[in-house]
Amino acid sequence: MPTVCFDELIHAPNRLKICALLAPVTSLEFVTLCEQLGVSDSVLSKHIKSLVDADYVVVNKKTSEGRQRTWLSLSPRGRKAFAGHVEALKEIVGG
Amino acid sequence: MNKIDHPITADDARAALESVATANNTAMNSMRPPLWLILLCSAALGIKTAAMGLMINNALWNSIQWGSYIVCCLCVAAWIVALRTKGITIKIIDVNITKTAIISALLICTLLVSSQVIYLQTGSLLFPFIAGTLNTLILAYGLYFGLRWNAKEKEKN
Numbered sequence A: 001m002p003t004v005c006f007d008e009l010i011h012a013p014n015r016l017k018i019c020a021l022l023a024p025v026t027s028l029e030f031v032t033l034c035e036q037l038g039v040s041d042s043v044l045s046k047h048i049k050s051l052v053d054a055d056y057v058v059v060n061k062k063t064s065e066g067r068q069r070t071w072l073s074l075s076p077r078g079r080k081a082f083a084g085h086v087e088a089l090k091e092i093v094g095g
Numbered sequence B: 001m002n003k004i005d006h007p008i009t010a011d012d013a014r015a016a017l018e019s020v021a022t023a024n025n026t027a028m029n030s031m032r033p034p035l036w037l038i039l040l041c042s043a044a045l046g047i048k049t050a051a052m053g054l055m056i057n058n059a060l061w062n063s064i065q066w067g068s069y070i071v072c073c074l075c076v077a078a079w080i081v082a083l084r085t086k087g088i089t090i091k092i093i094d095v096n097i098t099k100t101a102i103i104s105a106l107l108i109c110t111l112l113v114s115s116q117v118i119y120l121q122t123g124s125l126l127f128p129f130i131a132g133t134l135n136t137l138i139l140a141y142g143l144y145f146g147l148r149w150n151a152k153e154k155e156k157n
Helices: A013-022 A030-037 A041-053 A076-094 B010-031 B035-054 B059-085 B092-096 B099-122 B126-156
Strands: A027-029 A057-064 A067-074
Touching (some): A030 A041, A030 A067, A030 B010, A067 A076, B035 B126
Antiparallel strands (some): A027 A067
């Protein structure tokens, strides 16, 4: 059971969606995340930077078939924070 | 650190949870194998199950059994490669270890073994085909709805 903890950093709409999209997968490519969120590269980069600074998201750059692909994944700390935030939201709705 | 004393209203929290659920649905839909792959993999497993029973002293059914086994493995590999091409990587084990998934896997294995055992004991050709059909249905249903069930089950735990 995750620790209930409202997290202001995750709560921003786009960052919440980023965490929700990253939670069920091991990693997601930057371009795929852009498409799924419907935001521009620069907007996504800004949100990712905040999450990386908080140690919630890990960025992994790999070269495949001659092009660089940026893979994003939730860190264990990020997974814990996201689960705790969702629990906090449920608690607020329930209470 | 990021905690605040007076968070949001219940309506805001509800809207945030809805947004999480929508994003989760999007992720689940993008991770689900395409329908043709689900049908091909399920049919291959069904054929393998039936062939497991019928292969006793029959080289043709033995070859069919191995052929369908290879098709099953290729389907899983194709799914993982297709996901990677789409920009998604998953850990199969992380995604699938839930109570329902374990029960489904055990049921599939039981049908695979019993297809052969019951055929050997009774000599009836019917049971391998019934077991094959059941395995096809279980796997097709599991591959189509499994990711969503597992996510819900993990959420409950």
